[in-house]
Structure formats: C-alpha cells, structure tokens
Amino acid sequence: MLQNYIKIGLRNLMKNKLFSLINICGMAISIASFLVIALFIHDELQYDKHVVDVSRKYRVYNEHFNDDGRTLKGAMVPPMIGPTLMAEYPEVEDYSRFMNFNSPVLFEVGTKKNTETNGGCADPSMLEMFSLKVIEGDAQTALQHPDEIAINQTLAKKYFGDQPALGEEIKISDDVLKVAAVFEDFPIHSHLQLSFMVSMENLNKEIPDRMQSWGWSQFHTYIKLKPGIDVGRFEAKLKDFAERNAWPTTKSYGSYYIPHLMPMENVHLHAVDQRWDIAVRGNAQTIYILSGTAIFILIISILNFVNLSTARAVSRVKEVGVRKVVGAFRAQLIYQFISESIIIAGIALLIGGLVAELVLPVLNNFTEKNIPTAIFLNPWVVLVLFLSVFVIGIAAGAYPAFYISGYKPAQILSNKNSGRSGKILLRKGLVVLQFILSFFLIIASFIVSDQHTYMRTKDMGFDKDNILILQLRGDMKKNPEAVKTILANHPNIISASLQYGLPGEAFAGDGIRDKVTKREWPTSMLLVDHDYIKTLDLKLIAGRDFSTEFPSDIHDAFIVSESAAKMLGYANVKDALQHEVAWNRWDKPDSLKEGKIIGVVKDFHLNSLRETISPVVLHIFPYAYSSISFRIKPENIPATLAHLETVWKKYNTEWPFEYRFLDDNFDQLYKGEEKLAILFTFFTGFTIFVACLGLFGLVVYSTSQKYREISIRKVLGAGDSSLIFGLSRSYLILIAIAFVIAIPLSYYAANEWLQKFAYHIDITAFLFIKAALLIISISLLTVGIQSFKAARTNPVDALKEQ
Known part of the structure; x- marks a missing residue:
C-alpha cells in the first residue's frame, strides 16, 4: 500500500511540474535558511556548557x-x-x-x-x-x-x-x-x-x-x-x-x-x-530575532503549500470522486495526499540540507565561527531532519488532505459547488498572513540596518577619522614626551598626544571628588597631555585648554565634560570654572591630587551608543601614559607609517611595530550589530522570495481558471491594461490589508528592540512607506508578469478549449 502511495505521489508531482517546483523550491529555501539559523543558534547556546558543575x-x-x-x-x-x-x-x-x-x-x-x-x-x-x-x-x-x-x-x-x-x-x-x-x-x-x-x-x-x-x-x-x-x-x-x-x-x-x-x-x-567586560560577547537579542526569522520563513513555506494545494483542489476533485465511487475510503485518500506532501518535504529537505552545507562555510567565515558543515554526517542532525520530513509534511499536507478528501462523489460528478467559495476566503486569509509576516520582517530589517548605520555615522563629539595609535613600548616609556616630539616630526602628522584612555576602549571608571562637599562623583578619567583635545578635535565650550604656557597645569588643572559640570551642580557650565576638585592618585592610593577646573568640553561618546554619555574628566598625569595618538593626513599613509616605524625601531629592538586606528575601536563595538543587520537582511530577502513564489503559483493557477472569462472580456473590447488591473487588484487589496495589520505589530517590536540603545533612530512613517513600496513593487512584478501573459492570450485559442 505504501509503495502504491509513493508511486501515485511521484506521478502527480511529475504531472504538475510547475506547482511541484514552486512547492519544492519554496520549502527547500525555507529549510536551508532554517537549518543555517538553527545551527548558528545551537552554536551560540553551547558557551560554557563544557564546564563541570x-x-x-x-x-x-x-x-x-x-x-x-x-x-x-x-x-x-x-x-x-x-x-x-x-x-x-x-x-x-x-x-x-x-x-x-x-x-x-x-x-x-x-x-x-x-x-x-x-x-x-x-x-x-x-x-x-x-x-x-x-x-x-x-x-x-x-x-x-x-x-x-x-x-x-x-x-x-x-x-x-x-x-x-x-x-x-x-x-x-x-x-x-x-x-x-x-x-x-x-x-x-x-x-x-x-x-x-x-x-x-x-x-x-x-x-x-x-x-x-x-x-x-x-x-x-x-x-x-x-x-x-x-x-x-x-x-x-x-x-x-x-x-x-x-x-x-x-x-x-x-x-x-x-x-x-x-x-x-x-x-x-x-x-x-x-x-568593562572582556568576555566573548554574543547577544540574546540576536538569537531571538534570528529564531523568529527562521520560524517565519518555515511558516510561510508551509502556508504556500497549503494555499497552492487547496487552490488546485478543483483540478483533483474528479480524481477524488472516481476513487470514492470505486470504493476508496476517506482515510485512504488522506493518506495519499499526506504521502505526496511528505515526498515534497523529503525532496525539499534533501535539497535544503545540501544548500545549507554550501552556505555554512560562508557563514563561518562571516561570523568567525567553526560550525560543522557536514550536516549529513552528524547523526543527531540526520535524525532531526528525518523526523522533520514527517512533521513538515503532515503540517503542510493535513489541511489540504482533509479538505480535498471531504468532497462527496455525487457533488463532484454533478459539478456542484466544487469551488467551495468559503475556501477561497481561507486562501485569501493565508495570503494575508504570509504578507503580514513578510512586512514584519522587512520593516524589522530596515530598522536594524538603519540603527547600525546611525551608530556608525552619528556625531560622536570628536573626530575619530585618521587617528593612528601606537602603544608605548620598551625605552619609549622612559621619556614619552621626547619620543612623541620625534615621532610627530613629519609633514603628514598634524598633531599628536600622549594618554591613558581613548574613546572606544574598555577601561574602568574613576571618581572625582568635590572639595567643597567632600562628595565623590563617578566619572571616566582620561589621563592626557596638553595636545589631547586638539588631536581628537574635542569642542571646548568654556574656559581654556591645557597649555604649556601655564606650568601649573601639569599639577592642578582639570578639564571636564558638560555632563560632568552639570553633575557637579552647574546648570551653566561656565560657572564650573575654577571649581575645586580632587582625584585619588593611582601611584599613591592614599594621596589626593587637588586642582581647579579650567575648561569644559562638549559631551562626547567614550562607549557604544547602547550606553548614555559618561561624565568625563581630563587631567595631565604623565605617570599613566600608555599610548600615543596621531592625527595624520589621509594622503600617503604608507610614508607616514614608514616614518613611524623607523623611529619606533630606534627605541624598540624587541617589540614589533604595531599600530591601529581609532575608528577600529568603534568598528569592533558595532561588529555585532553589523553582522545582525547583514544576516537579517539576507534571510528577510529569502522570506520575501518564498512569499512571492507562492503568490506567483496562486496567480498562475487563478489566471488559468479565468482564461474563458478573460477571452470573453477581450472579445467585448476590454483592453490589456484593464484586464491586468482586474487580475492584480484582488492581490493588491490582500497585500494592503496585510500591511495595515503589520504596522502596529512591527512598530511595537521595533520600539522594544530600540529601547536597548541609549541613542537610536526614530521610527518614522518613511520606514513603513519604504517597506510597502518594496513589497508592492515585487508583488506587482510577480503578479503583473503572469497577468500580462494571460491578458495577451488569443481569445480564439482560449474559447476553442472551452
């Protein structure tokens, strides 16, 4: 019996090649996406599982x-x-x-x-x-x-x-x-x-x-x-x-x-x-987003199968009627249709697994992971895939099987109510659901991508471009000021500064004490030299910069950010000037270094935009200098590097010449968001493709059922444009309904995700309009091509067939 089900199932697949191809392609892409995402998530969830107890x-x-x-x-x-x-x-x-x-x-x-x-x-x-x-x-x-x-x-x-x-x-x-x-x-x-x-x-x-x-x-x-x-x-x-x-x-x-x-x-x-974490960082939000994407893709492919199967029910009702007349039970018909569904799921899963094996090396390279790529050599994965064939096959085929097998022979053979108008409403509902999910994902992908772009391009309060950093090594530490002067003596170097603490670096905070109230305030302490503000292009908004013209600056001068000034109680930052503060020295923990505030700089970001701006204090403290930063001209960087390396080797015979750029610090901070944006956009594209594949199948079927109507309309004088619009209108209405429902759902989800960032984009109407235009354009292209083909059909040929 099973062999017979398989034989008939394969015969039906070959008989309806286009619909079989659409179902298999859609499901294979969905399964490949689901597998890749599932393996990525499984890898992320393995951290520290090996640790005993x-x-x-x-x-x-x-x-x-x-x-x-x-x-x-x-x-x-x-x-x-x-x-x-x-x-x-x-x-x-x-x-x-x-x-x-x-x-x-x-x-x-x-x-x-x-x-x-x-x-x-x-x-x-x-x-x-x-x-x-x-x-x-x-x-x-x-x-x-x-x-x-x-x-x-x-x-x-x-x-x-x-x-x-x-x-x-x-x-x-x-x-x-x-x-x-x-x-x-x-x-x-x-x-x-x-x-x-x-x-x-x-x-x-x-x-x-x-x-x-x-x-x-x-x-x-x-x-x-x-x-x-x-x-x-x-x-x-x-x-x-x-x-x-x-x-x-x-x-x-x-x-x-x-x-x-x-x-x-x-x-x-x-x-x-x-x-201040040194752990290898992942992000639970990424797991949740990719999990939702994988599930949505799989749901859409199953909805495609259900939709196309029920749409094609009319073409199979006579087969059902004949089988029932010759003695077939409904259970046998259900087994037959579910067998066909399982065959499609099996073929799709095999293709999807092979596609996943091809994609995984690319994913490993992109995410810097080492996920095993030989899917079919992993017995657990094979077992899950085997079980998935039946789960997906039954999930996708159960409703069409029960629906088609429910026709009565007399009703079928007399050709009464074979279309079941109520089922058309169900198909429309499934189309709406597909596009709700598609709209949701594409709006979410726009939000993730735009937030990443915003973080990369937002004004950080300083100029991070063309800042080259060298760590102080070996003999350079003996007289860093003299080394800085020699290194900076090059026409391509605009300015240079010594410091401990640069934006984008992970270092613990410190405290500044108000000498009047004796209260200590937590701040980010940057230990710098006279040229730090000029080199990073910080904006001085009150007072003055450190200067060699004031020898006492090296002992008792502090510059604070506007947030630090307001934290000290000054609504007008200019009033913070000459305020007395103290700092607990690093080299002598029980000794306070006292001084006055001589300047206030505009707030600038030390960390990721996930975090609020920290109050910052700048102070000259040569004991702590750990690096030199150079603002260089973007032209002829190799010559600049050659100069720096030559001077470096005079002071460091043991340490290799190593450098980095300041903007690399922030590239590392936002690396997770960048990968999420790319992965999310990639899989969202697959989702839209699968949804449109199903839409194409429905349009092919519905236009084939309307050839006689189209031909009569053409004979009566209807033009191609009116016919195309008539065939496309119902689908555009369904897409519009999906869009309206998706707006509040996607807005809520996007807003919840953005709250994880202290600074984020605004959710504007343009984001939704952009998503609508993209989906409508792709859908119009999908529907329009087949509608145009149907509208251009010779009415004589169509009426001959009728």
Missing part, C-alpha cells in the same frame, strides 16, 4: 547607583568581594578572580621574543573554575606563589617546542616568572579566552593596599555555590553584604553598589549591558 558557578557583577539617579552595571568588581563572600557565607564553596592586562606584554624565552595578549593575574582556583585540564604541573598547587605563571598549550608549544615547559622561566617585562602549569587551550565555546595567567600573589606583593579595596573595580570574579543552594535567596543577601563592607567607603562619596550573580553559562549572551 556549571549550574553552580556564577560571575559576580555590580550594579552601581549614584545620588543623581544614574545607574550602570559593571562586569569588573573590587578585589575584596570574592574572598569576603567565601569567608562570610557557608553557601560559597569556592571563588576565583582574574585581572586582565589591558595591553600586550613581551614574552622572552632565550632568543624568542613575542608580544602576547589575553592574559592577566589569576587566583589558583581559576583552573578548576573553568574546568581546564592541566597537562603539566598540578592544578592544586599552581599559582600559589608569587612569580609563577600558567600558560596554555599553544604558548608552551610556541616557546618550548616538544620539550616540557614545567619549571622553565619566562621573562615578562622586567619580571622572571616560573612556569607552574601548562593547561589545555580554553575551549572555543568559553566566554573567557586566556593564553596565560600570572599568580595573583604578585599583586598582593606589589599593591597590598589596593588588594584590600572595596572600590577598585578591576577584577572579573566568579563563585561556586554548594549543591542545593537557592541562588535567589542567596543573592538577596548581597545587598546587606555590600552595605556592611563596601558602603561605609563608597556612600560617603555619593555612590554605592549592589553585587548580583549571573550564571556562568549566561555570560556570553546576557551580559551585553555590563560595562
């Missing part, structure tokens, strides 16, 4: 509150939080801290010298916290003492080849460290990617006062809870914990924080609103 491990982050009502979340916390939680709460089984090195460090092993990144200081428990397999050494004793380092397998191979690395020495800057452990590289699905870890005891030895701080937020801190602990009840205790330990210090400065816990396995996707 991951359900009991959490990252601590702080929610900061200020008296002026501002709040922010920070991924870095003070060093005392981890050990104090462990000491005070029996619920905590273990903790681990990591402090990242913000810039590359130079590794020296014998004659081998290279710069390395992705490292910092870590507690010994870091190896266990991330379930890292130790290849050499003992995880229980490694990093227990100062001047020890743990390196990953890649670095061990790089510096020691096939020889054991354990016990060997690595020189980092002026420190000689002993290799205490070699660990396997962090898995690709770890939110933290570290190459080396230096013992935290080095910090305890070098800056013991800082390591007792409740305000120096520089550490990523993780805790492991004991089995059976109610994390909600435990987290509720953390406010009291902070109130007892941290608030006595921080509240006197007008700010305080409350620690919170984020499951380790959620960090990759759900920590997007936390500042």
